[in-house]
Amino acid sequence: xxxxxAFGAMLLAATVLGAPAASSAQExxxxxxxxxxxxxxxxxxxxxxxxxxxxxxxxxxLKHSKYVVRDPALQAYVEDVLCEAVGNDRCTAARIYIxxxxxxxxxxxxxxxxxxxxxxxMRMRNEAELASVLGHEFGHFEKRHTLQGFKQQRRTSDxxxxxxxxxxxxxxxxxxxxxxxxxxxxxxxxDLVGARYxxxxxxxxxxxxxxxxxxxxxxxxRAEERKRRKRNRHTRWLDSHPAPLERAGYLARAAEAxxxxxxxxxxxxxxxxxxYLLGFYEDQLQRNDFAASKFILEQLAGEYWRPIHWVxxxxxxxxxxxxxxxxxxxxxxxxxxxxxxxxxxxWRGLGLALMRSGDRESGAExxxxxxxxxxxxxxxxxxxxxxxxxxx
Amino acid sequence: xxxxxxxxxxxAVAITLCTFGVAVESVSAQEKAGVRPGFEEAQIAGEKIVxxxxxxxxxxxxxAGLFEPRSEWTEDARRLMxxxxxxxxxxxxxxxxxxxxxxGENAQLVAEYEALFASVASAVVEFQFFVGxxxxxxxxxxxxxxxxxxxxxxxxxxxxxxxxFIYTEDHYGxxxxxxxxxxxxxxxxxxxxxxxxxxxxxxxxLQTGHLLWLNADGQMGGDVREADGMEKxxxxxxxxxxxxxxEADDQ
Numbered sequence: 001x002x003x004x005x006a007f008g009a010m011l012l013a014a015t016v017l018g019a020p021a022a023s024s025a026q027e028x029x030x031x032x033x034x035x036x037x038x039x040x041x042x043x044x045x046x047x048x049x050x051x052x053x054x055x056x057x058x059x060x061x062l063k064h065s066k067y068v069v070r071d072p073a074l075q076a077y078v079e080d081v082l083c084e085a086v087g088n089d090r091c092t093a094a095r096i097y098i099x100x101x102x103x104x105x106x107x108x109x110x111x112x113x114x115x116x117x118x119x120x121x122m123r124m125r126n127e128a129e130l131a132s133v134l135g136h137e138f139g140h141f142e143k144r145h146t147l148q149g150f151k152q153q154r155r156t157s158d159x160x161x162x163x164x165x166x167x168x169x170x171x172x173x174x175x176x177x178x179x180x181x182x183x184x185x186x187x188x189x190x191d192l193v194g195a196r197y198x199x200x201x202x203x204x205x206x207x208x209x210x211x212x213x214x215x216x217x218x219x220x221x222r223a224e225e226r227k228r229r230k231r232n233r234h235t236r237w238l239d240s241h242p243a244p245l246e247r248a249g250y251l252a253r254a255a256e257a258x259x260x261x262x263x264x265x266x267x268x269x270x271x272x273x274x275x276y277l278l279g280f281y282e283d284q285l286q287r288n289d290f291a292a293s294k295f296i297l298e299q300l301a302g303e304y305w306r307p308i309h310w311v312x313x314x315x316x317x318x319x320x321x322x323x324x325x326x327x328x329x330x331x332x333x334x335x336x337x338x339x340x341x342x343x344x345x346x347w348r349g350l351g352l353a354l355m356r357s358g359d360r361e362s363g364a365e366x367x368x369x370x371x372x373x374x375x376x377x378x379x380x381x382x383x384x385x386x387x388x389x390x391x392x
Numbered sequence: 393x394x395x396x397x398x399x400x401x402x403x404a405v406a407i408t409l410c411t412f413g414v415a416v417e418s419v420s421a422q423e424k425a426g427v428r429p430g431f432e433e434a435q436i437a438g439e440k441i442v443x444x445x446x447x448x449x450x451x452x453x454x455x456a457g458l459f460e461p462r463s464e465w466t467e468d469a470r471r472l473m474x475x476x477x478x479x480x481x482x483x484x485x486x487x488x489x490x491x492x493x494x495x496g497e498n499a500q501l502v503a504e505y506e507a508l509f510a511s512v513a514s515a516v517v518e519f520q521f522f523v524g525x526x527x528x529x530x531x532x533x534x535x536x537x538x539x540x541x542x543x544x545x546x547x548x549x550x551x552x553x554x555x556x557f558i559y560t561e562d563h564y565g566x567x568x569x570x571x572x573x574x575x576x577x578x579x580x581x582x583x584x585x586x587x588x589x590x591x592x593x594x595x596x597x598l599q600t601g602h603l604l605w606l607n608a609d610g611q612m613g614g615d616v617r618e619a620d621g622m623e624k625x626x627x628x629x630x631x632x633x634x635x636x637x638x639e640a641d642d643q
Contacts, residue, residue, distance in 0.1 A: 043463075050451060050461030064503035150458075157412055157456035158568065164408040165576055168401030172411040 028111065034196060037089050049112070049146050055111040062097055062113065065383050069098040069118060074271075078116055078130070085131035086138045086197045094138060102283040104215065110135040110146035119271065120281035123214075123296055126266035128207035131200055136208075139193030144184045166211050180238055187241045188250070195254040204262035206255040212248035218295050225291035274308060276343060281312050285319050307341035314349045329353040344373040348383070355386060364390035395641050398580075399441045405582055412457040423521040425632060426535035433634040436604075441486045441595070441616055441635075442552035444506055446473050448614060449561045453587055455568030465617050469560070472622040476560075485637040489552060507544055508539055513592055517608045539601040547598035550575045550588055555598050558629060560591035562616055589613070593629040 062068065069075075078098060083091035094114045094282040101117040108114050115136055124130045131152050140146075156178055160171045191208070198205035216232045223230045235243040276298070293316055301309040314332035317325035333350035336343070351366035364387045371383060433513050450465040494502055516537055519527050526533065565573070565586030576584040580635060592608035612628055615621030630636060 046462065047460060049463040050466075052460040053463035053466055054449075061503055064499040066500050066504065108511075150460075154454045154456070157458060158454065161408055161412070161456040164401070164404040165572070165579060168397065168404045170404040170407050172407050175411065261445075270487050292503060 010197050030109065033188075034087070034200065036086075041093055043111075047150065051150070052111040055109045055113055058112065058115045059095070059109070062115075065099075067099045067101065069100050071098070071276075074098060074272070074276060078121075078134075081127055081130050082114075082134045082138065085135045085201050085203065087200075087319060090138065090142070094141065099282065102280070102287060103216075106133050106359055108140045110141070110144065112205075114138075114141075117343045118276075118280045118283065118296050120141075121212055122277065122284060123218075123299075124211070124269065124300060125214075125302070126197075126207070126264040128203035128262065128264045129199060129211050130206035130269070131203045132194060132205075132211055135194035135197040135201075136190045137194075138197070139190035140186070142192060143186070143189055145234045149182060149186060150237055152181045153179055157296065167333055177237055180240065184235065184242050190249075191242075191247055191251060192254060194259070195251055198262075199255075199258035199260045204255070204264065205258050205260055206252065207264060209248040209252040209255060212244040212251065214262070214299060216248070218292050218299075221291040221295040222289060270306075277308055278311060278343060282315065285315060290316070290320055307336045307339045307346075309344065310336035310339065311343050311349065314353070318349055318353045318356075323357070325352050330357065344377075345372050347373065348377075351383075351386075355390070360390035401580060402582070405576065405580060406541075409457070409584065422517075422610065423523065424609050425636075426516065426520060426605070428535050428537075428602055429606045431604045431634070436554055436595075436635055437485055437487060439554055440552040441488050441554045441556050442546075442550040442598075443477065443488050443490050443554060444489055444502070444557045446470070446477070446558040446560070447510070448473055448616070449608065451548075451563055452566045453563040453569050454566055455572050457569070458564075459563050465562075465564075469562070469616040472616065472619055473558075473560070473626065476620075476622045476626040479623070480630060483630070484635045486554075488556065489550070491550065494549075501545060501549065505539065505543060506557070509594065509596065512537055512539060512561070512603060513557070513559070513594055513608065514530075516603070516606055517592070519608075521608060531579075535606075537606075538601040539596060539603070541601050543596065543598050543601035550598075553598060554604075555596045557594045557596070558591070559593075560612070560625065560629070561588065561618060563588040564617075566623065566641075570612060591625070591629055593633070595634065605632075607631060607633070 001382070073099060075096065076135065077089070078096055082094060082096065085091075094108070094112045094116045095117055098116050098118065098121070100296050102119040102122075103117055104119050104123055105117045106115060114134070119171050120133060121130070124133070156175055160175045163169045163171050188256060195208055198208060198246045219232055220230050232244040235246055241247070281293075281297070284296065287293070297309065297312050297316060300312075310332045314329045314336065316329075317332065318329035330350060330353045333346045333353065336346045337350070347366045347370035351363045351368075351370060354360075354363035357363075367383050367387050371380060371387075377383070448466060448470045450459070450469045451459050451461040454460055477488065491502065516535075520530060520533070520535065520537075523530075523533075526633075547557060569586045574585045575587045576582045589612045590608075590610045591612050592606060594606040595604045596602065597604055607629060609628065612625060614624030614626075614628065616625050627641055
């Protein structure tokens, strides 16, 4: 076996040079090791101290933001996945903020502030996929990308300025392209650092490529619905990240080179997410993004539809609300209830769908069940009014 | 031929300057302060004013104009600002009380209003003080801005009737920037601005949410990294503050 040892970038270099990666097991081991971690990292030069200070201030504000999901159990879980992904010595350098934001995203600031959007948590199918994204973000931190990116911008902008003043040459367009190119280079690097973390983690590193393939499929579903061109195949000049297809490609190659085994921990992931899933999905439904929302649900449920998935399908169709949707919604809620869902939202959704379909009596009955299950629901007044209206 | 070349240089410089976000020195046709119609100084006499944590940002400006945050300067400026505001108290008729440390929902509420005030203040500067830019609804120029009635919760929380917000941002021109400024002026006669020094102070009636007074300046004086400079800066920020005593009393 070429080995867990050989890692993507190195293998690629070896291939290009035409030299077989024939190395002793010892060398393989060294190539494979993560860069040494020096413990609690502190900013080193004047620029870096400036960025950290600026972010310390922003983080203080973020702490008090109403978008932060303050749920100790979920918080502890995501922190745990990060530690599993990048290792216990590294992970304490990051402070995670789970943000109620329906987009597929996570981010990392130079001082170790990490933002994880609920839209990301909703879309991941297992722990390994989440670990791959968190590892990528941590890679930005470890490689100090904000600082490097700023230095590159400063260098380039100085040159552009002098070219204008001394020679009258306008290089601003080239400047813009250079900045984007450099940003994509950093994304690639973070991807490959992330792949490296994953290779030594308990997770299989092929999970990383799977995330991107699914993102492409989700956006294809969206493109079809909106009758626009499909994207994500080719990297263009003003893209902030390499095209997802390209990312999936080199991440798959890195995983192949690492040839690691691992556990996706899909069951644990869906167990932990179960209580939050519906709330995150409701936020996604606010986007008026039916085809993609449907795709997300189908990917989550896979071949094993659980009651929560039927409730989600009910919500998806009820919110679009064509007569056909209302029938599907009603069936979905009923199925969830028959299969023993504990979510009161199933009765609420069923009641509202029936009311809209014109079956006011059954609708009122379902809504009454909902109100019995959740006596202090925020929408009690409105629903009670609907129930009374149906009884007249 | 020579003229065409010079024009090319001019265009290149102008585009480049715009790209990095620092415009050629603008003619200052801006108003700097506004007071809500009907508001009278006597109204706030003796009332307690809560001071929201001042927002202080200090750094340098790279040759091309990028902002380089500087941790040491920012810390110095924040320390000096706090000290100076205590001293400025002697020039005010009101008791200025710093925002106490808050936790949980209260901290979230304050954070939300700080963000809201920052948005409103920049809208005032953009669409009210910059006369040529006034929105159709503000053509008459009435200074009528509010954070909304919900601000009352801040009054309940702090026990203060009024709130004072302060913001300063300084980008000190680096040596490279100054050389560039010199070169641009010498070779082309183009004025390149070195440094950015802006700030504002605003007073809000926390019971109604109305913005009573705002003082904003895009070209402030005083080096905030030094005690003397900070004194000048705070004096400028609180210039014409509704509760200030006549200047002579201060000396």
